[in-house]
Amino acid sequence: MTLQIALRHRFAGFVLDVAFEAPAGVTVLFGRSGSGKTTVINAVAGLLRPDQGRITADDVVLLDTKAGTNLPPHRRRIGYVFQDARLFPHLTVRQNLLYGRWFAPKGAAAVELGRIVDLLGIGALLNRRPGALSGGEKQRVAIGRAILSNPRLLALDEPLAALDEARKAEILPYLERLRDELRLPILYVSHAISEVARLATTVVLMEAGRVTAAGPTAAILSDPVTAPLLGLREAGAILLATVVAQDDDGLTRLVCAAGPLWLPRVAAPVGASLRVRILAQDVMLATTRPIGISALNVLSTTVRDVRMGDGPGALVQLEAGDEMLLARVTRRSVDALGLAAGQPVFAVLKAVSVAQENVGATG
Amino acid sequence: MTLQIALRHRFAGFVLDVAFEAPAGVTVLFGRSGSGKTTVINAVAGLLRPDQGRITADDVVLLDTKAGTNLPPHRRRIGYVFQDARLFPHLTVRQNLLYGRWFAPKGAAAVELGRIVDLLGIGALLNRRPGALSGGEKQRVAIGRAILSNPRLLALDEPLAALDEARKAEILPYLERLRDELRLPILYVSHAISEVARLATTVVLMEAGRVTAAGPTAAILSDPVTAPLLGLREAGAILLATVVAQDDDGLTRLVCAAGPLWLPRVAAPVGASLRVRILAQDVMLATTRPIGISALNVLSTTVRDVRMGDGPGALVQLEAGDEMLLARVTRRSVDALGLAAGQPVFAVLKAVSVAQENVGATG
């Protein structure tokens, strides 16, 4: 399903004017606080009627201000996890979770309550009321409620912001599965670039009510122009890799265009194809193949571009076959190693640098 | 000011039983969702009367259930940033910000409104009402409101969770200054270890209503036992370093017990003493001093301890003078390099690996 969104709306002192396409998969809206992300989602969900706009999901017109079409929220079937959880205070957690069930079309591929409850770790809360939940617990129930409503599209507004890393690490793969197995399109607002890199099929960068860049995740993340918009520390490229073997010492061996790659155990069968995000700052460059070091991965690449930053840093774009890699080094090192386009260099990467959250199924 | 906290409280299905000390500086409460962090802060702020407990701030008794003392919230003067912003809907942003002023003791060291407004980027919102703010904007106003109430202690419950990295990067140094200049003790709940490492003087790890570890940040973060509790990727040690020079190419030269250290420009004068957090996973080990590589920092250290993990990884504790460093490598590398206690190794660290947020003033 592809979502086409074109909106124009003005609040006192704020103008939203966006147009973008959200193809199947996860589309992440990324932007600073107050840039208009929630406003966009509200319009998609039908909670805000924009001054002008047209929103279609494949050939269903959700909104067309010109034609006067405006599907009411309950007929849009968009599972919305609000930035503030908005649980129903008079219902128990279980009733909150099952609320959407009443209204879901019969026979739709149903997600099991038990499964979601386990995933979100809210089994002990089922008979409580929202008033007595912690901040993170509320947010988890809200996620469950949206998923269980059997929506045609999920809209998640910073769903994991209030959660600890461990819980995030459990929920993210599940969202991935929703994306892949149920082929549920997801609109996702997040400030955490690791979530973006891991989940996103498409990234939409917003700034002050406008879209400053939009496109496939790999392209946006490895583009030295857009990368700084995401925060320099989070710049990085996505490599496609295939699982070759699961070694005994807990490492997984993969192969990518630039050579072999060892990562801490990846829970994927041999032959599986994965997206591995490699942060620019985790990549060290060497002119000669280093020896006697702890880093396991040494990839042969060629410098394609060197972009000096304003500060002490530089972004080096590397080519390996038809894949791209980004490395962030100091300008001093660029000078010392004499890095220039066309020069072959070794990219050194520690196996442990690649976090679980940066390895995702291709989707 | 030292806060002494001892609490015992039971909700249906949840028992809180904690006792810890929060010395001057920032005390971070860290723990999974539902572990009781907010409950502790509520008790400190006087919003929850625990079944049993005693809370003192230096010699002021805020609560003593045995003695029947229970200072009402408004006499505790604790600037509380709630997990849900709780702005006053009938007041403008400006009135919200100034609300605490009315009640602050006269002549107390006042923080300027203009300063806070600029810092939080809410200048354009001053005449709006909270109903028309975005999630992050609300949270920023809530932070401003608490700081401007001239409290004797700040209690921040995940204040930055809804904010983008850029905004966080602006607010964190400010909180640091509050800690250091106004010598304002801060209780801080966070799921983001980078915030913990940067701000915390003391870390209190909570799990299911209990304190599992508590102590000075450096000790907790570099302890191979407690580090995994924080998330392995976030394990790391804190080095004390002194600024030696600000180089022309945007790098700052520091010196620490293990030798010279180059970092991207640190905004601190020559001679300043800093806390630099070095993540275990950013440290690469080499048996011989590597050459022709982009990493600028090569520190001479000695292996002190190698702790094999359950998975493919190992944590190597390194000694340099009387400072500690942690390195996270694969078990395979431990074997390949034959790492063992007492062996000298070079710790290789990219200058850019050390994020701004991991460099803080000593406090």
Place this chain on the structure above:
Amino acid sequence: MADWLTPDEWRAVALSLRVSFWATLVSLPLGVMVAYALARWDFWGKQVLNGIVHLPLILPPVVTGYLLLVTFGRKGTVGLYLDQWFGIVFAFRWTGAALAAGIMAFPLMVRAIRLAIEAVDPRLEQAAGTLGASRPWVFATVTLPLILPGIIAGAILAFAKAMGEFGATITFVSNIPGQTQTMPSAIYALLQVPGGDAQAARLVWIAIAIAMSALLLSEWVARAVARRISGT
């Protein structure tokens, strides 16, 4: 009890209970609807409706009674047709007393419910909408449970008012023992009689006892509901 109450008094008590109960019960759904419309919709004539609802409060009860008499009386503009077409007669029946009580209590009921509706966070209703609930369902599953305390308050106000209603009732349906003589009418009649005070006082105490019981019950229910909502 039958000892110290004359059969007429006894009947007045029973009748008052019946009248108040039905007046409250029947007007409740209408009250909720009107309150919802006033709280949430903008429509032409909204303020007119609002005014009409408040009318019984503003007018001296006697006037309301007369208006009822000329409207719903046996020869009244509406009463005539209700009788001819549906065989419904209010005039000089206990149903008429209930009608009068219901109308007199209506503004109180509507205002209480309306205040409760206005206090419901519309964001919760929005959330219900995104989960697939249409307007009526949102109302039934979210708004209604959340305004329950207000509905209870409205109902108890209406019940109490119906128990005490006198002016409009006696004017509309007169004061016929066993048929339209409610407790207030009976008390009134007793007060007109030399030496009837003691008997009137007895009825007053009974009225107070009944209303207090209803009040306590409502407080208790409202508390239980509120506790459920606050989640403890």
Place this chain on the structure above:
Amino acid sequence: MADWLTPDEWRAVALSLRVSFWATLVSLPLGVMVAYALARWDFWGKQVLNGIVHLPLILPPVVTGYLLLVTFGRKGTVGLYLDQWFGIVFAFRWTGAALAAGIMAFPLMVRAIRLAIEAVDPRLEQAAGTLGASRPWVFATVTLPLILPGIIAGAILAFAKAMGEFGATITFVSNIPGQTQTMPSAIYALLQVPGGDAQAARLVWIAIAIAMSALLLSEWVARAVARRISGT
């Protein structure tokens, strides 16, 4: 206007306005206090207070008037001392009419304000507390502004009720043209005379017009307040 209203009627209109205005204004602070106590505190005798507040609703107005007479009358238990010590006399004065109207309207006012108080999110009050506001300040700066719509609703209900109050007033302070003859009394008097209907109708229309204006004004104010709170 003076043309088509007799001086007595004219005085009745003015008196009704005065009585209703003061009845509402004076009972408002007390109403807020009682509503707050009922909504937020738990104290011994709470349900008794609650019952007493509702009493004027339950009792036939004549009874309330009679009780007022024996309490606040010149020789009444309280009235005697008010007169002796403070020189305050209610009997046969417009102040007595205001007292009667205020007491009759009190349950309506309290209920509206109480509902509004119960709808205030206590977490906002907590937040105010942490910012240094003591209980009374929290009330003045947070609770009070947030319940303003409820207070307005309570005031308009009370005003409307006061405009329509008849039974208790006439029983308590009788019907002295220019002093205690309010519009309802005047209307009642007119209705007693064959053929007085037309004149009564005129007064009824004036009463309606006044009450509607007050109602519209209150709606408008409440709307402005609500808009401020919702932040748009």
Place this chain on the structure above:
Amino acid sequence: AASMKTALDAVAADFQAATGHGVIISYGASNALAKQIIEGAPADIFVSAAVNWMDEVEKAGQVVDGTRRDLFGNALVLVAHGKDAAAVAIGPGFDLAGLLGDGKLAMAMVDSVPAGQYGKEALESLGIWSAVEGAVAQSENVRAALTLVSTGEAPYGIVYATDAVSDDNVTVVGTFPADSHKPIVYPGALLTGAADDADRAFFEALSLDAGDAKFVEQGFVILN
């Protein structure tokens, strides 16, 4: 007329005991009852405290021809608060105003309620109305006026003799001369809605000796 309750109830009880026919009596203000009858109230007999409201009912064609008659009469008295107030001589120009001092004179509404109308008429004919007009507290009905005197709120009041009978806190200090006001009569009539003999029988019973005795007991004057 509500003031007849005691006597009427007694007569009705006797009637039921004698004939087995129950009687349902609705007490209320004469004007309200009249309007209800005109609007179709299912009433068989109307007893009014005021001549004019009976006229209205008759005008509306609700009265069975020839059945209207004046049933009872009543007298107007001046009552004072207290058990043993001094009697006063009521005559033309007597000093009621001086008697009142700064107290009020409790009456039923002087322009609308029958007792008030008679009272005003009496005071006018005695030439003292203008002197006391400002001191008159008008009540909804005679009973309320009596209550004002009974509680001491007003030192004096003008009520029917029938009302003053049983109140221990008031003393009848004088009776208004019968010629100072129109005769106080309570007309009664059978209504067109009434059909059966029982109705007629009860209407007759009202004026039978037994019935009369009950009314006399209450201070009424029998007119038929």
